[in-house]
Each structure stands twice: as C-alpha cells, then as structure tokens.
Amino acid sequence: xxxxxxxxxxxxxxxxxxxxxxxxxxxxxxxxxxxxxxxxxxxxxxxxxxxxxxxxxxxxxxxxxxxxxxxxxxxxxxxxxxxxxxxxxxxxxxxxxxxxxxxxxxxxxxxxx
Amino acid sequence: xxxxxxxxxxxxxxxxxxxxxxxxxxxxxxxxxxxxxxxxxxxxxxxxxxxxxxxxxxxxxxxxxxxxxxxxxxxxxxxxxxxxxxxxxxxxxxxxxxxxxxxxxxxxxxxx
Numbered sequence: 001x002x003x004x005x006x007x008x009x010x011x012x013x014x015x016x017x018x019x020x021x022x023x024x025x026x027x028x029x030x031x032x033x034x035x036x037x038x039x040x041x042x043x044x045x046x047x048x049x050x051x052x053x054x055x056x057x058x059x060x061x062x063x064x065x066x067x068x069x070x071x072x073x074x075x076x077x078x079x080x081x082x083x084x085x086x087x088x089x090x091x092x093x094x095x096x097x098x099x100x101x102x103x104x105x106x107x108x109x110x111x112x113x
Numbered sequence: 114x115x116x117x118x119x120x121x122x123x124x125x126x127x128x129x130x131x132x133x134x135x136x137x138x139x140x141x142x143x144x145x146x147x148x149x150x151x152x153x154x155x156x157x158x159x160x161x162x163x164x165x166x167x168x169x170x171x172x173x174x175x176x177x178x179x180x181x182x183x184x185x186x187x188x189x190x191x192x193x194x195x196x197x198x199x200x201x202x203x204x205x206x207x208x209x210x211x212x213x214x215x216x217x218x219x220x221x222x223x224x225x
Binding site: 042 | 217
C-alpha cells in the first residue's frame with residue numbers, strides 16, 4: 001500500500017487496552033479539529049471532530065479532548081482492537097471561514113494481539 | 114469512500130508529459146479538494162473548488178491546474194510532469210466550507 005510517512009511516531013498497544021494519541025496544533029485561531037484514520041493503501045477516514053467551543057466529544061469507542069490553553073488535541077480509543085491498527089492524523093481548520101485543513105504528520109498505532 | 118472514485122488508481126509517466134487525474138463524486142457535495150501525500154509532509158492541499166467553475170489555490174499549487182465543469186467531477190492536471198510530483202494524490206469532498214472532508218482511495222503517480 002501507499003506509504004504515509006517515514007519515521008512516524010509509533011504507539012504500540014496491547015489488544016483490549018486503551019490508546020491515547022496526541023497532537024499539538026500551531027494556530028491559536030483554529031476553531032475546528034478533526035481526527036482521521038488511514039489504513040495502508042487507503043484514503044483517510046473521518047473518525048471524529050470537535051469545535052473550539054467544546055473541550056470533549058465522545059463517539060463510539062473514541063473520545064477527543066481539546067486543550068486550547070496548550071494547543072493540544074488527543075484521541076482516546078477504548079478497548080483497542082487489531083482493526084484499529086493504522087496511522088492517525090489530526091487536522092485543524094484555521095478559522096475565519098477558511099476552506100483549508102492543515103494536517104499533522106500522523107502517528108502509527110500498532111495493536112499487539 | 115463516501116461515493117468518491119479516483120482514476121486512474123496508478124500511473125507511471127515520464128518527465129515532461131501531461132497528466133490528468135480525475136475525481137468523481139456521487140454525493141452532490143459543493144466543495145472538492147486535491148491533496149498530495151508525501152513521506153515526512155503529511156497531506157498538503159493543492160487546489161480546491163467551492164462550486165462549478167469556482168476554484169482556488171492551496172498550499173502547493175505550483176505546477177498544477179484544476180477544472181470543474183460539473184458538480185461531480187474535479188480534474189487535476191500536471192501540464193508537464195516532474196519527478197518532484199511523484200506522490201500519492203487524494204481527492205476529498207465536503208458539504209460545507211468547514212466540516213469533515215471525505216477522501217477518495219487515492220492515485221499513486223510515479224514520474225520517471
């Protein structure tokens with residue numbers, strides 16, 4: 001499949017444990033954030049999003065936390081499964097009606113059966 | 114892949130040749146985007162469209178042009194391909210200007 005990055009930060013997690021993937025963003029004016037999952041050979045897949053007026057948002061087995069004070073975003077995956085193995089990206093929208101998303105370089109999650 | 118197809122899925126071409134990549138959507142979304150993905154850089158926006166015949170440049174637009182004559186199709190053209198344009202190209206769509214973007218399966222382009 002397509003290579004999504006060399007020397008990506010890697011997180012190895014035991015199946016069934018919780019995973020936490022972190023992302024630092026750069027623009028204090030960003031008002032919208034997304035997490036994507038990318039499996040080898042596939043396009044990025046939307047996981048969850050959050051707007052800057054929220055600190056936390058939950059989905060199915062996933063939670064996103066936003067700390068605007070330190071410009072930090074995290075994705076928590078509960079009861080990690082082998083199918084969660086992928087590269088995870090955060091993306092930010094710089095606000096002011098911008099169309100553009102700025103993507104992080106990603107973290108590779110490996111789930112150990 | 115949210116009703117998005119890209120063609121071709123793989124292409125090998127030579128330096129100096131023109132190349133056109135096609136993105137087709139069946140979601141009737143207004144916004145369409147072209148990204149490239151390279152090791153160490155993540156996804157970078159090339160061009161985007163906010164309606165038929167309405168397009169604008171992204172972060173890495175040099176050497177690329179786009180056209181959108183119908184809602185469902187967004188074409189990316191490399192007028193004269195260079196080796197630095199070897200990459201994986203992704204098309205994305207969104208319903209609104211701010212919101213989740215849905216990605217196609219990608220096109221791997223190799224320029225020799």
